[in-house]
Each structure stands twice: as structure tokens, then as C-alpha cells.
Amino acid sequence: MRGLMMDMPLLITPIIQYAADYHGDTEIVSRSVEGPIHRYTYGESYGRIKKLANALDRLGIELGDRIATVAWNGYRHFELYFGVSGVGAVLHTMNPRLHPQQFIYIVNHAADKLIFLDLTFLPLLEAVAEHLPTVKGYVIMTDKAHMPETKLENVMCYED
Numbered sequence: 001m002r003g004l005m006m007d008m009p010l011l012i013t014p015i016i017q018y019a020a021d022y023h024g025d026t027e028i029v030s031r032s033v034e035g036p037i038h039r040y041t042y043g044e045s046y047g048r049i050k051k052l053a054n055a056l057d058r059l060g061i062e063l064g065d066r067i068a069t070v071a072w073n074g075y076r077h078f079e080l081y082f083g084v085s086g087v088g089a090v091l092h093t094m095n096p097r098l099h100p101q102q103f104i105y106i107v108n109h110a111a112d113k114l115i116f117l118d119l120t121f122l123p124l125l126e127a128v129a130e131h132l133p134t135v136k137g138y139v140i141m142t143d144k145a146h147m148p149e150t151k152l153e154n155v156m157c158y159e160d
Contacts, residue, residue, distance in 0.1 A: 011085070012081070012082060012085045012086070013082065013085070013086045015082075016042070016045070016046055016049060016082045017046065019042040019045075019046070020042050020043045020045070020046035023042050024041055024042050024043030024046075025041050025042075025043065026041060026042050027039055027040070027041055028040055028041065028042065028045060028075060028078065030073070030074045030075045030078070031074065032074055032075070033072060033074065033118045033119050033120060033141070033142065034119070034142060034143075034146050038074070038075050040075065045075070045078065045079060048079050049079050049082045049083045049086065050083075050086075052079050052080070052083030052084075053083045053086040053087050056083060056084065056087050056089065057087055059114070059137070060113075061084075061087055061089050061113060061114070062088070062089070063087075063088035063089070064088065064089065064090065065089045065090070065113050066089065066090045066092065066110045066111060066112045066113065067080075067084050067089055067090070067091050067092075067112060067113060067114045067115070067116065068091075068092055068093070068094050068106075068107055068110065068112040068114070068115045068116070069091065069092070069093050069094065069115070069116045069117070070093075070094045070096050070115065070116070070117045070118065070121040070124065070125065071093075071116060071117060071118040071121070071141055072118055072120070074118075074141075076116075076141040076158055077116075077141070080116055090110075092110060092112075094106065094107070094115075096120075096121050096124055100124075100127060100128050103124070103128055104128050104131045104132065107128075107132050107134070107135065108131075108132065108133070108134060111134040112132070112134055112135055113134065113135065113136050113137075114135065114136065114137050114138070114139060115132075115135055115137075115138050115139070116138075116139045116141055116158070117138060117139070117140060117141060118140075118141050118142075119140065119141075119142055119146065119148060122140070122148060122150060122152075125138060125152060126150060126151045126152055129151070129152055129153070136154060137154035137155070137156060138152045138153075138154065138155050138156070139155075139156045139157075139158050140155060140156070140157060140158060141158040142157065142158060142159070143157065143158075143159040144157055144159060144160065
């Protein structure tokens, strides 16, 4: 019977690790919010995912903490799925089409510590931020060159 048992915990991290080990040169292609097509490999993504997990650790994210995303399906969002769960936190996506009161309720009910957002959704978060007391910071999913001016407090650039 023991031979039929898994010899590792059922976690998401081994999935991306397997992709990097056995399909490391396979390309992942997405369009960035800034405009151009972005291309990299599973091997490169795995390196970035580990850096993201370390950054979340340095930000004080702990086992069971909740993190929200308001983002399109691009490469940075892909990295979040693995990086957040890799540190034992919970990632949940927010629908930007929700009424602001519904959006506020969900973020507060989850007691999100961070919100990762694409540039597109900055006005939405600026409009509701004062009603989100559990959120300790916002991470705008862009690079330094595209960082916008914002009224949000405790803003970080994803690429930093």
C-alpha cells in the first residue's frame, strides 16, 4: 500500500518546478498591459517566481495571509499564482466589474494584506482604498518606467 502513496505534499510549487526542470525552454507568451508582447520560458519564470516569494517574505506575508489581485491574465499574474501559494498565502482574484460596495466587502471580508493591480485598475483602487483598512500596501504590476502617479498609500512597483 505504501508504494501507492505520494512521497511529497500536494502543493502547487512542484508543478512550476517540474515545468522548469523538464520544459525549461518552453516559451510562455502574453501581452503586457504596457503594450508589447512578452516572451520568456518556464525556466525564467521559475526564477522570477522564487524572487517574488522572497519579496513577499520580506514584506511580512505569512502562512494563511490573503492577497488580492485585480489584473489581466499576463505573465506577472501567472507568477503570482505560484509565488503567493509558494509562501503559504492565499491568492484570490477580484472582479473589476463588481459594484464598488461589493468590491469593498470582499476585500474586507478576506482581510487582504496586499492588493496587486494592473495599471488599468488604478482608478478603481484609488476610489475605494479609504474603505480597505486591512490592506497594508498596493503593488502595481508594471516596471519603474511605467509607474504612475497615484493617491494610493504604500505603493510598490512589481518589478522592484
